[in-house]
Amino acid sequence: MKPNFFYSLATLLILIFCSMACQIKKAGPSPLNEYLNESRADFEQRMAWWQEARFGMFIHWGLYSIPAGEWNGETNHAEWIRTTAQIPLETYDTLTKHFNPVKFNADDWVKMAKDAGMKYIVITSKHHDGFCLFDSKETEFDIMSTPYQKDILKELAIACKKENIRLCFYHSIMDWHHPDYLPRRNWETERSAEGADYNRYVQHLKAQLKELTTNYGDIGVLWFDGEWEETWTHEMGLDLYNYVRNLKPNIIINNRVDKGRSGMAGMTSEGFAGDFGTPEQEIPATGLPGLNWESCMTMNDNWGDNKADKNFKSSKELIQKLVDIASKGGNFLLNIGPTAEGLFPQESMNRLHETGQWMKRNGESIYGTSASPFANLAWGRCTQKRVGENTCLYLHVFDRPANGELVLHGVANEPVGAQFLAYPNVNLIPVHRSEDALVLKLLPSLPDSVNTVIVLVLKGNADIHATPFTTMPHNIFVHKLTVPLLTETNTDEIRYTTTGTVPTAKSKLYTGAIPIYETTAISARAFRGERPVSGVFKKTFSKVAPAPGQELAAAAAGLQYLYFEGDWDKLPDFSLLKPVKTGVAKGFDRSAMNAEGEHCGFEFRGFVRIPEDEAYTFFTESDDGSRLWIDQSLVVDNDGLHGMQEASGVVALGSGMHEIWVHYFEKTGGDGLKVSWETANGGKKEIPEEALFHIPPR
Numbered sequence: 001m002k003p004n005f006f007y008s009l010a011t012l013l014i015l016i017f018c019s020m021a022c023q024i025k026k027a028g029p030s031p032l033n034e035y036l037n038e039s040r041a042d043f044e045q046r047m048a049w050w051q052e053a054r055f056g057m058f059i060h061w062g063l064y065s066i067p068a069g070e071w072n073g074e075t076n077h078a079e080w081i082r083t084t085a086q087i088p089l090e091t092y093d094t095l096t097k098h099f100n101p102v103k104f105n106a107d108d109w110v111k112m113a114k115d116a117g118m119k120y121i122v123i124t125s126k127h128h129d130g131f132c133l134f135d136s137k138e139t140e141f142d143i144m145s146t147p148y149q150k151d152i153l154k155e156l157a158i159a160c161k162k163e164n165i166r167l168c169f170y171h172s173i174m175d176w177h178h179p180d181y182l183p184r185r186n187w188e189t190e191r192s193a194e195g196a197d198y199n200r201y202v203q204h205l206k207a208q209l210k211e212l213t214t215n216y217g218d219i220g221v222l223w224f225d226g227e228w229e230e231t232w233t234h235e236m237g238l239d240l241y242n243y244v245r246n247l248k249p250n251i252i253i254n255n256r257v258d259k260g261r262s263g264m265a266g267m268t269s270e271g272f273a274g275d276f277g278t279p280e281q282e283i284p285a286t287g288l289p290g291l292n293w294e295s296c297m298t299m300n301d302n303w304g305d306n307k308a309d310k311n312f313k314s315s316k317e318l319i320q321k322l323v324d325i326a327s328k329g330g331n332f333l334l335n336i337g338p339t340a341e342g343l344f345p346q347e348s349m350n351r352l353h354e355t356g357q358w359m360k361r362n363g364e365s366i367y368g369t370s371a372s373p374f375a376n377l378a379w380g381r382c383t384q385k386r387v388g389e390n391t392c393l394y395l396h397v398f399d400r401p402a403n404g405e406l407v408l409h410g411v412a413n414e415p416v417g418a419q420f421l422a423y424p425n426v427n428l429i430p431v432h433r434s435e436d437a438l439v440l441k442l443l444p445s446l447p448d449s450v451n452t453v454i455v456l457v458l459k460g461n462a463d464i465h466a467t468p469f470t471t472m473p474h475n476i477f478v479h480k481l482t483v484p485l486l487t488e489t490n491t492d493e494i495r496y497t498t499t500g501t502v503p504t505a506k507s508k509l510y511t512g513a514i515p516i517y518e519t520t521a522i523s524a525r526a527f528r529g530e531r532p533v534s535g536v537f538k539k540t541f542s543k544v545a546p547a548p549g550q551e552l553a554a555a556a557a558g559l560q561y562l563y564f565e566g567d568w569d570k571l572p573d574f575s576l577l578k579p580v581k582t583g584v585a586k587g588f589d590r591s592a593m594n595a596e597g598e599h600c601g602f603e604f605r606g607f608v609r610i611p612e613d614e615a616y617t618f619f620t621e622s623d624d625g626s627r628l629w630i631d632q633s634l635v636v637d638n639d640g641l642h643g644m645q646e647a648s649g650v651v652a653l654g655s656g657m658h659e660i661w662v663h664y665f666e667k668t669g670g671d672g673l674k675v676s677w678e679t680a681n682g683g684k685k686e687i688p689e690e691a692l693f694h695i696p697p698r
């Protein structure tokens with residue numbers, strides 16, 4: 001074999017080795033997996049335990065539990081006390097010297113959660129104040145700097161493992177302590193932001209998340225919060241979601257990791273990260289098919305301990321909220337604010353015990369269930385699950401109907417039988433069919449005054465037909481109205497009448513939105529061939545005379561505005577307040593508000609030019625509350641503390657000028673105001689500036 005062959009071979013081997021060495025050198029840290037495009041099957045598998053669990057315990061505990069809501073004689077504070085009482089950092093930090101929860105017993109806490117029927121615990125590893133309940137190598141502002149000097153989260157991890165309860169962490173993105181977190185509080189004028197590096201803070205945040213997902217066993221959920229400040233961006237949210245999933249691929253992460261949460265209503269906007277929505281202190285009005293969400297709520301009015309707050313919800317309210325949430329396909333995260341000594345408040349323990357008693361008898365009707373197949377039930381709620389070849393409907397009877405009948409419209413299945421879930425030995429409950437409905441006949445009294453659960457077993461897969469409905473938001477018109485009808489069970493045919501009589505198999509087949517020109521009573525029902533298979537929809541749409549408009553001689557463009565400042569939880573009576581500023585605004589322009597965009601309100605006054613006689617639907621979408629009047633009559637009431645939320649109202653107006661007033665207030669956090677209109681048959685859009693006028697003062 002010729003020498004130059006070996007030379008060529010050697011050269012080739014050297015080249016291959018060098019290129020491999022480069023590859024290895026270039027590899028560096030392994031690239032993050034991309035979890036944002038997870039398959040539906042992988043997602044469902046990861047969410048399965050959480051969807052099965054339905055019920056968890058929230059725990060807000062930290063240095064703020066020491067003052068327990070009180071500071072300088074005020075008693076309306078809680079976990080936000082460092083900000084709401086404007087406590088300087090140095091003063092607040094001294095609380096670490098007094099945090100010594102000698103009565104804390106992790107086993108007791110976990111057993112109380114378990115006995116209450118809860119399957120997971122979400123505890124504040126770090127709240128906005130920056131104090132860490134765990135031993136973090138990233139900061140001295142943690143439990144190891146207190147007299148207690150033991151890792152609370154480690155103790156809880158051990159106790160949770162013993163009781164097969166999933167341990168989860170609430171971790172705040174916003175941090176009022178870390179020197180690199182921005183922005184500073186606007187009242188912390190003496191605390192310089194000099195040298196603060198937000199990107200370095202993000203690295204710190206990631207390092208702590210690595211500690212939390214590495215040192216405490218199989219963490220179930222990372223529950224982020226405090227994502228709303230401008231410094232935290234959508235890109236950071238996507239990156240953090242991916243980062244945490246790479247640390248722990250099966251962990252579940254809420255939607256407050258990113259910027260897509262719609263205020264307190266809590267659901268996630270399209271394209272943002274987060275495995276479940278987080279409605280706070282509220283429950284969605286209806287089920288949200290296909291979405292994962294969890295309503296978090298306090299037992300009283302505060303998350304952190306407030307010793308003056310005795311406004312506890314009753315056990316009955318809490319149980320019915322749990323059922324309402326489960327009947328809409330959601331989870332319930334119920335909060336405890338422990339004392340600085342490490343005890344649950346007695347009122348909380350009582351409620352946990354009573355809820356647990358109910359759950360011991362009826363937990364089957366909550367765990368692993370899915371949302372009700374019925375739009376609404378006047379007497380209570382329904383949850384459901386497949387059991388073997390059959391379907392179990394769990395009928396939660398809050399209020400026994402006077403006639404003793406539970407009427408379930410649209411159930412095509414044959415019933416196998418019905419009985420009290422918690423009292424199976426009591427005699428079976430009679431079930432009979434009445435056309436599309438199954439009717440259960442109840443005894444004069446029910447065994448559980450809070451919520452009696454009846455399990456109705458249906459043969460096979462649920463075959464339940466929704467009653468037709470309309471998307472027409474209001475029921476008045478001036479000239480003509482086109483009424484759409486829909487049904488969720490799209491295999492059915494809809495038949496209808498315009499005389500209000502109940503449709504039969506011979507009634508008109510619905511083929512498209514129904515045009516009406518006079519007051520009309522529409523009645524509709526779903527049919528499968530000749531057979532009625534749903535309940536009956538009935539609604540009357542009324543033709544009304546429009547309120548006459550007026551012509552204004554000296555109208556000028558724009559609205560008058562009065563700008564107020566104050567701290568409100570709902571719209572104040574602005575007529576009793578002195579405005580800080582007044583002027584003329586183009587439309588509903590709020591640029592007069594203070595730099596923080598907080599603790600302020602507006603009254604907009606003027607006229608709106610109505611182009612033609614019609615029924616107009618007006619909308620306000622606002623954070624926080626708003627109201628709208630036309631010709632001094634209230635048309636839209638959207639008051640209250642909430643994220644961007646929309647409300648509407650309808651009024652029939654003649655062409656010409658009509659007086660319009662809008663009141664709006666913002667407390668803290670996000671803010672916004674949009675005022676729109678829509679004609680009965682037209683599109684919805686913001687009221688254009690050119691339609692708004694005022695009468696200049698003489």
Ligand code: FHN
Nearest residue numbers: 060079080225226280296303
């Ligand atoms: O600011 C926090 C608040 O303190 C509490 O932690 C709640 C619980 O979800 N989350 C934020 C308010 O939306």
